[in-house]
Amino acid sequence: MADQATIDTVQSQAGERYKYGFVTDIESVKAPKGLNADIVRYISAKKNEPAWMLEWRLQSFERWLAMREPDWAKLNYPRIDYQDAYYYSEPKAKPKLESLDEVDPKLLETYKKLGIPLTEQKLLAGVAVDAVFDSVSVATTFKGKLAEAGVIFCPISEALQKHPDLVRKYLGTVVPNTDNFFATLNSAVFSDGSFVYVPPGVRCPMELSTYFRINEAQTGQFERTLIIADKGSYVSYLEGCTAPMRDENQLHAAVVELVALEDAEIKYSTVQNWYPGDENGKGGIFNFVTKRGDCRGARSRISWTQVETGSAITWKYPSCILRGDHSVGEFYSIAIANNFQQADTGTKMVHLGRNTSSRIISKGISAGRAQNTYRGLVSAHARAENARNYTQCDSLLIGNRCGAHTVPYVEARNPTVQFEHEATTSKISDDQLFYCLSRGIPAEEAVTLIVNGFCREVLQHLPMEFAVEAQKLIGVSLEGSVG
Amino acid sequence: MMLDIRDLHANAGNKAILKGLTLSIAPGQVHAIMGPNGSGKSTLSHVLAGKPGYEVTGGTVTWQGRDLLSMPAEERAAAGIFLAMQYPVEIPGVTTINFLRAAVNAQARLRGEKEPDAVTFLRRVKEEREKLNMSDEMVKRPVNVGFSGGEKKRNEVLQMAILKPALAILDETDSGLDIDALKVVAGGINALRAPDRSFLMITHYQRLLDYIAPDFVHVLAAGRIVTSGGPELARRLEAEGYDGIVKVA
Numbered sequence: 001m002a003d004q005a006t007i008d009t010v011q012s013q014a015g016e017r018y019k020y021g022f023v024t025d026i027e028s029v030k031a032p033k034g035l036n037a038d039i040v041r042y043i044s045a046k047k048n049e050p051a052w053m054l055e056w057r058l059q060s061f062e063r064w065l066a067m068r069e070p071d072w073a074k075l076n077y078p079r080i081d082y083q084d085a086y087y088y089s090e091p092k093a094k095p096k097l098e099s100l101d102e103v104d105p106k107l108l109e110t111y112k113k114l115g116i117p118l119t120e121q122k123l124l125a126g127v128a129v130d131a132v133f134d135s136v137s138v139a140t141t142f143k144g145k146l147a148e149a150g151v152i153f154c155p156i157s158e159a160l161q162k163h164p165d166l167v168r169k170y171l172g173t174v175v176p177n178t179d180n181f182f183a184t185l186n187s188a189v190f191s192d193g194s195f196v197y198v199p200p201g202v203r204c205p206m207e208l209s210t211y212f213r214i215n216e217a218q219t220g221q222f223e224r225t226l227i228i229a230d231k232g233s234y235v236s237y238l239e240g241c242t243a244p245m246r247d248e249n250q251l252h253a254a255v256v257e258l259v260a261l262e263d264a265e266i267k268y269s270t271v272q273n274w275y276p277g278d279e280n281g282k283g284g285i286f287n288f289v290t291k292r293g294d295c296r297g298a299r300s301r302i303s304w305t306q307v308e309t310g311s312a313i314t315w316k317y318p319s320c321i322l323r324g325d326h327s328v329g330e331f332y333s334i335a336i337a338n339n340f341q342q343a344d345t346g347t348k349m350v351h352l353g354r355n356t357s358s359r360i361i362s363k364g365i366s367a368g369r370a371q372n373t374y375r376g377l378v379s380a381h382a383r384a385e386n387a388r389n390y391t392q393c394d395s396l397l398i399g400n401r402c403g404a405h406t407v408p409y410v411e412a413r414n415p416t417v418q419f420e421h422e423a424t425t426s427k428i429s430d431d432q433l434f435y436c437l438s439r440g441i442p443a444e445e446a447v448t449l450i451v452n453g454f455c456r457e458v459l460q461h462l463p464m465e466f467a468v469e470a471q472k473l474i475g476v477s478l479e480g481s482v483g
Numbered sequence: 484m485m486l487d488i489r490d491l492h493a494n495a496g497n498k499a500i501l502k503g504l505t506l507s508i509a510p511g512q513v514h515a516i517m518g519p520n521g522s523g524k525s526t527l528s529h530v531l532a533g534k535p536g537y538e539v540t541g542g543t544v545t546w547q548g549r550d551l552l553s554m555p556a557e558e559r560a561a562a563g564i565f566l567a568m569q570y571p572v573e574i575p576g577v578t579t580i581n582f583l584r585a586a587v588n589a590q591a592r593l594r595g596e597k598e599p600d601a602v603t604f605l606r607r608v609k610e611e612r613e614k615l616n617m618s619d620e621m622v623k624r625p626v627n628v629g630f631s632g633g634e635k636k637r638n639e640v641l642q643m644a645i646l647k648p649a650l651a652i653l654d655e656t657d658s659g660l661d662i663d664a665l666k667v668v669a670g671g672i673n674a675l676r677a678p679d680r681s682f683l684m685i686t687h688y689q690r691l692l693d694y695i696a697p698d699f700v701h702v703l704a705a706g707r708i709v710t711s712g713g714p715e716l717a718r719r720l721e722a723e724g725y726d727g728i729v730k731v732a
């Protein structure tokens with residue numbers, strides 16, 4: 001149960017701006033505080049996992065103990081005490097997955113506040129939703145319709161029960177459990193997340209969507225998402241995230257793995273709106289995420305689109321391994337950092353196959369005292385004949401106390417490779433602002449309008465209903481940026 | 484009076500630009516301000532529209548009985564003042580149609596009115612852009628980005644037509660237009676003439692006034708109105724040049 005002190009703290013904060021900053025008072029079951037092999041076993045037992053899964057977790061944990069937290073990013077944050085957090089929390093009234101009627105009404109109320117499409121109306125919009133509340137997947141809608149198409153879309157905990165072989169075949173093959181400090185930690189303690197499998201030749205009949213919500217205080221969230229698009233299939237997946245406002249920092253370390261086999265296409269869109277902290281830099285989510293897609297088959301295609309407006313710290317590089325010949329990787333990103341937020345985000349495009357191509361469009365917006373870094377790697381291995389990359393990195397500064405940084409790394413080991421890189425840095429000019437004012441558009445709205453214009457190329461890649469939400473979010477996250 | 488400017492003094496960058504300017508405009512009137520380069524014409528338009536960066540050091544401006552100078556720029560717009568700029572600004576990624584929608588809605592909100600629905604709005608844009616010979620494609624392009632000088636001016640007039648101001652200040656809307664474009668733009672402006680709408684047309688040349696007949700012509704020099712008259716004053720200026728007239732005054 002969210003303790004009263006926490007609720008009071010949260011309520012006493014000037015909670016106007018971050019509309020998702022409420023706490024839902026639901027009883028929960030938590031693992032004891034701290035992290036050790038027993039906690040890993042506890043989590044695995046809670047989920048009734050197969051032995052190999054526990055084995056993999058424990059191996060990850062051992063490995064993690066020997067790893068060091070990376071420090072190469074342009075991020076400044078206090079040391080994280082990994083023993084001072086809960087690694088597992090689930091709502092006590094254990095939600096049944098079969099029917100929405102059986103879900104705790106308080107949870108549904110939370111989702112309503114979040115505007116999560118669990119309702120009938122959204123059925124019309126054709127969105128299937130998996131909602132992860134703290135550590136547990138609460139409800140997955142529209143299973144029937146998806147099952148007809150042969151698509152599996154369920155919590156990964158459920159996939160481990162019902163489709164263990166599929167999970168075992170692909171889990172950790174894109175992001176191995178030795179990959180990096182945060183991914184290895186996730187491999188040890190991941191709580192839940194989504195699993196998607198699209199069979200050969202199937203075009204997934206609806207957008208799939210997951211909402212992640214951190215509710216409990218002092219709880220880390222470690223989801224793990226695994227999406228497999230089998231030969232010639234297509235899937236579009238959306239992910240949204242929110243968290244209550246708290247003056248402590250909370251850790252979020254997710255892993256997302258995508259596998260696209262021959263001729264398959266995966267489109268993965270994120271609107272990340274974790275609590276960013278207040279205007280003095282207090283509180284907020286530490287978001288250390290490893291997202292990677294493997295274009296494993298020839299002519300496969302993976303496209304990442306992200307709108308990152310939340311979190312106090314963002315450390316995130318959704319990447320593509322272009323293994324299959326003629327495969328295509330794309331990264332479209334909007335990263336907004338306001339007040340004291342720090343974002344270090346970008347992508348890696350690793351060209352392994354022949355005639356592979358990639359495209360990177362990054363729009364970074366900095367306001368307040370925020371620091372926003374684009375960090376990108378484009379590499380071509382010796383076999384990657386005719387690899388192509390186009391990178392465009394645009395930074396927009398609002399005010400003069402913030403910073404924008406672009407750190408591109410390029411490695412080409414094949415002489416036929418063509419990589420292009422363009423970068424611009426601009427400011428919202430006084431003339432632009434006045435032009436809007438003179439038409440009756442107030443300053444904050446003008447900034448939102450101009451920033452949305454700056455981001456247009458990326459917003460266009462979001463599914464329609466997400467694009468609308470993202471545009472509003474851009475406005476909200478820039479509040480107070482002009483004075 | 485609709486607009487009453489009395490003994491207005493204003494600085495830009497610590498330099499005195501307007502030095503005692505007095506001018507009154509009644510509803511429905513068309514006033515033309517002419518003057519040599521650097522005489523303070525754009526400065527006057529900016530001060531009236533509320534552009535930051537100018538310091539009013541003396542005088543008053545009353546707009547429909549209110550103290551205009553104390554109103555923020557966006558409120559002036561909502562209260563019916565529109566400035567067609569000499570150098571319209573580019574806003575990458577924001578289409579003209581979205582920009583106009585934002586402006587119309589923001590003004591409605593500031594006035595406490597209901598925002599017009601999308602269908603009505605789009606119909607109006609279509610009507611007005613057709614009068615100005617503007618294609619649909621043009622209003623779907625980002626505001627002024629890659630527009631020629633003439634296209635930018637036309638876009639200003641389109642915005643004016645949609646926003647239907649009570650006072651339109653046109654700062655050299657004619658410059659950069661070829662004769663055909665000038666006729667179209669002048670036609671658009673004439674179509675907006677109404678008993679409750681006034682115009683303050685700033686121009687360097689008499690040319691525009693061949694198409695839009697002003698009620699009054701004023702000559703601005705060194706930050707003040709040095710002489711005023713009817714349309715014949717514009718013709719005299721064209722014939723004699725500013726030098727003669729400014730000196731005589």
Ligand SMILES: Nc1ncnc2c1ncn2[C@@H]1O[C@H](COP(=O)(O)OP(=O)(O)O)[C@@H](O)[C@H]1O
Nearest residue numbers: 495496498500519520521522523524525526527
């Ligand atoms: N921000 C500024 N700082 C200093 N001088 C300025 C500034 N803006 C305009 N001026 C000067 O004020 C004078 C009038 O400018 P302006 O109003 O643009 O004239 P006009 O539109 O009549 O050509 C010019 O000499 C110009 O250089």
Ligand SMILES: [Mg+2]
Nearest residue numbers: 524525526569
């Ligand atoms: Mg001028």
